[in-house]
Amino acid sequence: MENTGHLLIVDDDRDIRTLLAEHLKNFGYEVTTADGGGEMRKALEKRAADLIVLDLNMPKEDGLTLIRELRSKPNSPPIIMLTARAEPIDRIVGLEMGADDYLAKPFEPRELLARIRSVMRRSAQMPSNLEPLAAKRAHFGEWTLDFEHRRLEASEGRVVMLSGSEFRLVRALVDHSNKVLSREQLLTLVSPRGGTGDSLDRAIDLQVSRLRQKLGSETGALIRTVRNEGYVLAAPVTFE
Template sequence: MATHINSPRTALRRHHADVDNSAQHLLVVDDDRDIRLLLAEQLGVAGFTVAVAGDGTAMRQELDRHAIDLVILDLNLPREDGLALCRQVRMTSTVPIIMLTARGDPIDRILGLEMGADDYVVKPFEPRELLARIRSVLRRAQALPTNLDPLDARRAVFAGWTIDFEFRQMVAPEGRVVMLSGAEFRLLRMFIEYANRTLTREQLLAMGAIRQGEGLDRAIDLQVSRLRNKFGRDGGDLIRTVRNEGYVLAAAVQLE
């Protein structure tokens, strides 16, 4: 899939000052060789170590070979598309994923997030936008608030649902696996840690429930709505609205 990036490589160089990304290893997965090489060069200028892959097979080899901190994954790949690859990665790893798409249909971006992507960027894009999103996703992945330090448990069970902290997924009472985006996983972790206690929007914001730059109350409400949808018909009963206060996970939680 051919496309182009709007800005020259100096756009990233100007934003490299005072930022040290040298310890962070990115993987760019795109079937367009020119895009792969250009992104690798530009992100290298910004201080990252960058590996590249042209398809799913090469992507898996790089993930096995290196400790990757973030994957930049093109949606439209040959043989195995980005959505399928995102889902495969998310079954075994919580590595952050930013999806690249040239499609304007919002459903493609929604599907990417549903499959477990942490963010998306629409082609053509400004390198500064991609760099800002990379840094934002890495900050969220590597600098969780202290009250979201890893729980001393591998999973949580409530109302027949099992939440796997290691693989960032849910298993429904009937055995169906439900993938979570990065934002949905963080929000659910907050609700689990404070089960049966009302969390205000202000508290959820302070704990990092949404990306920086998003609208405040409306963004929280939208994220809660998306998380409820993952529970299907159980969503409204499990994550309840407390009028004029906030939200609460209304279930007895067992940590295992």
């Protein structure tokens, strides 16, 4: 069977790790498992993963902490988080911190397989604008977006670090500058899960609000709200 990618499953429950590994191997994936953050780091030192399936609720280091750590590094892989928590805010926080999708326990392994395929397919897609693809930086207003280090640099030299989801949001706005993007479009660009659920819409609104604060533009001078339509980066962008 043709290899379809290397997956890393991080979950403190041995039975779940074993079940998922066996199921996914049947569909051509190479699978490595880890019982927590320590084993995850060792596994990634040995071999990069094409996608990480990460349990949110683990005893030593919780999944949110690990998502933040993973997203602080350049070229981090897509992440699907597993959660037994019922509160939507936990899923929102996970998505804000950089998870690409989530799945609530208990779940069918087939559903996880479908999510993995969807996330990896979208991750492999090339942007239609080849100029941003080849660029290392984008300049807009008084800011420079560093693609490699996933951070913003102000004209006076101040550096602003971004979470994974904040980086993907500003990257989407930069790549489509002066074009209005609906919440649904932003969800598709920022999170492969996409969708139009209220909790995910609120996540986009919250991310935009936080990004405006980091840009020092709470009034929306750079990222403008277009009523009943969405958001737009109202500034010319140059790439280098």
